[in-house]
Amino acid sequence: MEVIFSVQPLAAVLVVLGGAFLILFTGEHRRNLRETWTILTSLILFSLVVSLTPTILRGGLIEFTLIQLTEGVALQFRVDEFGMYFGLLASGLWILTSFYSIGYVRGLNEHGQTRYFFNFAICIMAAIGIAFSANLLTLFVFYEILTVATYPLVIHKETSEAIMGGRKYLVYTLTAGVVILFAAIWIYSMTGTLDFTPGGFVKGHGTSTTLTLLFFLLIAGFGVKAAIMPLHEWLPTAMVAPTPVSALLHAVAVVKAGVFGCLRVILYVFGPEVLHELDLWLILAYITAFTVITSGLYALAQDNLKRRLAFSTINNLSIIVMGAALITPSAVTGSIFHIGSHGFMKITLFFVAGAIYVKTHKQNISELDGIGRQMPITMGAFAIAAAGVAGTPPVCGFISKWYLALGCLDAKQIVFLFVLLTSAMLDIAYFFPIIFNSFFKKPKDGFVLHFDEAPMMMVIPLSLTAIISVVLGIFPSAIFNFFNLASLAATKIFGGM
Amino acid sequence: MLEFIVGKYNFWIYIILMMIGFYAMIAKNNLVKKIIGMNIFQTSIILFFISIAYKKGGTLPILYHAHAHGEQAYSVAEYINPLPHVLMLTAIVVMVATLGVALAIVIMIYRKYHTLEEDEILKASK
Amino acid sequence: MKFLSLVVTVITGAFLVYGTIDMPAWGDADSPASRHVSPRYIEKTEIETATPNIVTSVLADYRGYDTLGETTVIFTAGMACILLLRRRKRS
């Protein structure tokens, strides 16, 4: 295997860090300059990340050891297919989110914009760091940075509701961090290494009880951010945050970091063999299947659009983890691909929610009747993305669900196939009314019936993400080889079997 | 047993002194009494060190017939151990210094509260 | 509180008594304390420091650095007293 030692992964992280501080020091008084930094940084970051792709597609790895932290564990970056995939997703979506954010915060004339953009950049830095981490400790370092940097975003509105949401968020995520730390230290004490290896590295260490305990500690730790039930409580509460934050939280950085962590644990720490040996995969699959169904039902009951989207996110995240837990090549491919496809679709949905809010100050679904006539582009994007989440071809959600379904069959677990189908039904059940009502129902008072869209800064990003979702659905590898990366990662993991 | 008790009687005295001082330091209410306890404590330590130095039949550690230009050999058993004495000279000075600072602080307290009883000071400062 | 202090004191005392059991006999010229380092002071002080008073020679020469510390202690105490007790001049 080709391993290239290059400073690029570190550079990617440092670029964002530098950008963040430029934003901080430029400050409130020179808004345009500050926003320039955001855009510039996101573009540089994206091109840096893209420049790494060819090597990875050739099957190589890119490594950079920053500094030795302790025997056998370094602050080390290693870009593999899976990390590359997540890195591309995060950096790519950041560009769109940046444009959208600028439209959003200016549209609402929010307070504390500098703090907002600064923390946003730090979040992305952390997400990139997480993507490129070579070992559990490095991942944990960035994971905790992410936790802390998200806090100011959650409490951004500084209402008492936001503060409570922030506290809840901190309680959940910091406790999770502590749990991960404990498990990581235990594993290090047992094996003397924390390096991610495709197919796992804990095999042959520790008793089965210890391994089971460690597995669930780690899954519980990462599961908090991935909002696996019953650890999901914080996520709907954190919906008080501004919409681009929710978009970032849900589609890209935070929850995906949790899912990314779960997948790293399942596939790169424990690995298929250990999980099969101890039957852990089945337990995890059942837990996540439970979450899939329950969160779908919860979503039905929500009237607040963002809360409904939040439960839909919980639903999809659990599908991803469930796919990984099935540990068959196609299920893992589908699950990894779903990280990206869900990212694009869900960010579209949140962008739409934000656009509606900026334009009409409406948050509840019951108030949205007829809005499709006022904001056709926005609601059109919403329809595409919602269909995609439900798994309708040709939107990209279909591809991931297809592979996941194949994986269920491979694993000879028909139950999970039914879970997938049920969840798709639920998706339709909670999205379809919105689409239908917004276009065909008679609008209530207060709607302008002619065309009146949200600012272009918001409409363009959300249309773009909707378009990307469709393109990915038709040509899964068209954009930066998303699908190739996912299947390559799966191949490597199962290479040993 | 008796030999044990009689043979180490100065250690017993030191322990008793130490206990008296220690008790006064932590239990007395009056600040000056505490300081007195502190001094008793430190004195007991001096007694202890000096006891270590003692040799039966030994004399003060000052050479007699000195300045014989090094030709004379001195018998170690003749002189008591000088080192603990030196240490205690230093310790006494440290003691005095501590006493000084403690008294200075007591004066500060007195200037402010016009009393030296700890409970009254606590009452006044609340 | 007084009772607690008494208990602490008695425990400390009892511990000290316990330690006394293994102590070398009092006044023993052969005890380790008199054998290891101190003989040199007695035997060599005249040659090495030309001072008949052994305590002086140890204080000021062999362990002179302790004495430097000792004077520093006094200086510290003096400075501390001035710092604490000096009343501000009315100006």
Add this chain to the structure above:
Amino acid sequence: MIVEQSPALIVVIPLICALATPIVGLVRKEWCYYWVLLSLLAATVFSIVTMGRVLSDGTIRYFLGNWDPPYGIEYVIDHLNAMMLVLITGISFLVAFHSKESVADEMPGRTVFFYTVFLLQVTGFIGIVITGDVFNLYVFLEIASLAGYALVAIGEDGAPLASFRYIILGTVGACFYLLGVGYLYMVTGSLNMLDLAQLLPELYHSKVILVAFAFFMVGVAVKMALFPLHVWLPDAYTKAPSASSALLAPLMTKVAAYVMIRIMFTIFEPCFSMEMLPVTAVLSWAAVIAIVAGAVMALAQRDLKRMLVYILVSEVGYIALGVGLANRNGLTGSILHILNDACMMMTLFLIVGAIVYKARTRTIADFRFLHRKMPLTMGALVIAGLSVIGIPPTCGFFSKWYLILGAVDAKQWIFAVVLLLSSLLNAVLFFRVIEYAYLEPRAEDAHGHDDEGVIIRMEEAPVTMLLPIYAGVAGIFLFGIYSGEIISTLIQYAVPTCF
């Protein structure tokens, strides 16, 4: 030539400069500040030079007055105290740098003597750390203590009483230490640490040694403020002036912890400390209670400085726990935490000093809008707070990493869980402060604009305060990121080989 003498110069420079400070003050009061800075800078340079020598040539033994060791006094500088020396001189330099305005503000008319005692305090710390002789250590311990009593007593209203209690307990601690020295001397006849280390193994069964060891430990634990002997600390450090507490809080406890490590692992063999007595168990449990009790007490405080002081009690618990675990990772974590905690505590106390100087309050509830008034200071507070919580890549995380690793290695699950739990408690503590300082609660659905409400002008602390604070912040990150380097170049030599 001068490099040869560098160990002595580290002590002598601050000492001589302390003697000269009143004279400098006679000429010009304002010069004292620069004089102190200059001397501490020189001491820092020499301690770095000394550390360089230790790193290249190994342990330095420096015979004072050229008398060979068991007879005279020697300095022994190995990797552990080379690190401590740099730490002490560096931190005291930064604290002195910070103190310019706050000393003039809090102790008008007393600057000259304050700086004299300040330098003597530093001399005391250096003397304790550098010496290789148990009695000499006592002498310098007393210098440091006396200076400390004075530095505390000049503080606010209740300070003299707090200082008086500190004197009583501190003297008990020092006297216990002295008793320990006496008992060791009685059965070995030596005062030199390395000599003692050779003589003692034959005598481990002796009850005298046992008593000596116990008295050493109790005495040092008082100075270190290890639970339950911490009672003097909260009042004393809260009521001391900002400059004093910023010097004492990071260093006094750490120096005492250093002495404890020396006693347990240099003078006595680790096996004695671990096997002959249940010391390690007692120590770890006391530490665990300290960690929890300190954090819980801190929760109850409304005064930022008092909260920090209780956090200090809890941090001392970490250090003691690492020592008590008595394995390689635990002790590594403990020594690393001496370094990290000194850095964090210095930064935090300097920040309190800056807040007191500018905002005239320490009550957390009064911190509203402080992030607009003093954005840089509050930014530093956030970072230092994150480090105390143990968020990577700040240094607090890495010492916790090793400590928990040590606990897991020792299969002491309770300790590991307590360490983790305490991070959460610390998180509650600091996010509470951050909420007060950063958030401006507003009505539901009100979209705040920047010009809404009170207009707060920026009133940042002076540069002399900000520079040391940010040096501390830099330290927090550097010690964190380079913790692996620090361990492989310094700390691993300080851990006994038998671990």
